[in-house]
Amino acid sequence: MKTKFIIFTVVLVALFSCEKKSKKDKIKNQPTTKTEIATYTYNELKPLLEKNDNKTYVINFWATWCAPCVKELPAFEKLNENFSSKNVEVLLVSLDFPNHIESKLIPFLKKKKLNSNVIVLNDIDEDTWIKAIDANWTGAIPATLIYNKTKRKFYEQSFDYQTLENELKTFLKP
Amino acid sequence: MKKIHSVALIIIFALVTAFTVNSAKGYSIGDSVEDFSLVNIDDKMVSLSDFHNAKGFIIVFTCNHCPYSIANEDRIIALDKKYKPLGYPVIAINPNDPVASPEDSFEKMKIRAHDKGFTFPYLFDKKQTAYPKFGATKTPHVFIVSANEMKVEYIGAIDNSSRDASKVTEKYVENAVDALLTNNAITKKETRAIGCSIKKQ
Numbered sequence: 001m002k003t004k005f006i007i008f009t010v011v012l013v014a015l016f017s018c019e020k021k022s023k024k025d026k027i028k029n030q031p032t033t034k035t036e037i038a039t040y041t042y043n044e045l046k047p048l049l050e051k052n053d054n055k056t057y058v059i060n061f062w063a064t065w066c067a068p069c070v071k072e073l074p075a076f077e078k079l080n081e082n083f084s085s086k087n088v089e090v091l092l093v094s095l096d097f098p099n100h101i102e103s104k105l106i107p108f109l110k111k112k113k114l115n116s117n118v119i120v121l122n123d124i125d126e127d128t129w130i131k132a133i134d135a136n137w138t139g140a141i142p143a144t145l146i147y148n149k150t151k152r153k154f155y156e157q158s159f160d161y162q163t164l165e166n167e168l169k170t171f172l173k174p
Numbered sequence: 175m176k177k178i179h180s181v182a183l184i185i186i187f188a189l190v191t192a193f194t195v196n197s198a199k200g201y202s203i204g205d206s207v208e209d210f211s212l213v214n215i216d217d218k219m220v221s222l223s224d225f226h227n228a229k230g231f232i233i234v235f236t237c238n239h240c241p242y243s244i245a246n247e248d249r250i251i252a253l254d255k256k257y258k259p260l261g262y263p264v265i266a267i268n269p270n271d272p273v274a275s276p277e278d279s280f281e282k283m284k285i286r287a288h289d290k291g292f293t294f295p296y297l298f299d300k301k302q303t304a305y306p307k308f309g310a311t312k313t314p315h316v317f318i319v320s321a322n323e324m325k326v327e328y329i330g331a332i333d334n335s336s337r338d339a340s341k342v343t344e345k346y347v348e349n350a351v352d353a354l355l356t357n358n359a360i361t362k363k364e365t366r367a368i369g370c371s372i373k374k375q
Contacts (some may be wrong), residue, residue, distance in 0.1 A: 065241045068371060095368055097241065097337055124335050130366035140312035140371040
């Protein structure tokens, strides 16, 4: 009887912890397994481009149709992996067309299993928000903004990992 | 005294940087455009000076592969149909290197122009020498030039809804050319839109 009770308890505990774990995994895996992606207007995106905390933010503007953007994504993923514990946050802002979110962007994200945060910017008033993000941005992508509360720089160019890491390091205190 | 010195130095530095940045960026509004000679899809060379009766030009850096260019193709054709008879023909130029962007090869330019029924020259900046002079950075990228002094009058996007023609509420290029045709000032001389970076080898 006693052994039966012990087995019952062990099974129960195991079941319970299992359930707890799967719940946790679900939340953690959301970015790669979700079928929906958050879409922002420029006014909604703006606060994410001017945070005033102790983190350094790397914001990359890209699209699945942009070959040089897709080529440099692994560099941003690697940066996210190497620096997320060092107060750095990478955000990938997709400029994919609204009618390609389901058919192209989501399958792409699933295939590439990106760990960085990805959002979509869908705002028709490009003339306003391109100038607002950076006065010198002509609108070509790839383009990247790196900022923290003391420094801000915009790059209308492609990056390889080393160049990107070197740039980021100029933002980080030694 | 020291203070004045450093202020003067800062001013000099600012001026120097401003000029360097400008010249590296290509033409600004009001600059004179240097003519070019580029090969058209009919294999003949085309220069701006060939258009004797033109009042000006709607020069569009564009290409085959870029979704933003594709989304604007019908609008570019419509611009040529409307403004060529009024003296402002469209001159399209593909600035991309075909090795870096195989979809934008000269042969594929011919196919695309034929399929879409382009009514304007579609030139190939084969040596990639024309687009840096203009300071084009992406496709599509429009430069309106008036023929009188070959002056840059407008730089930017075709309209205010680059990727969705059905949502256009402001036609930047049409407004600019209309202003030039009626001797009025252009209200918006520089606009921005997203585009595909120009592909270099």
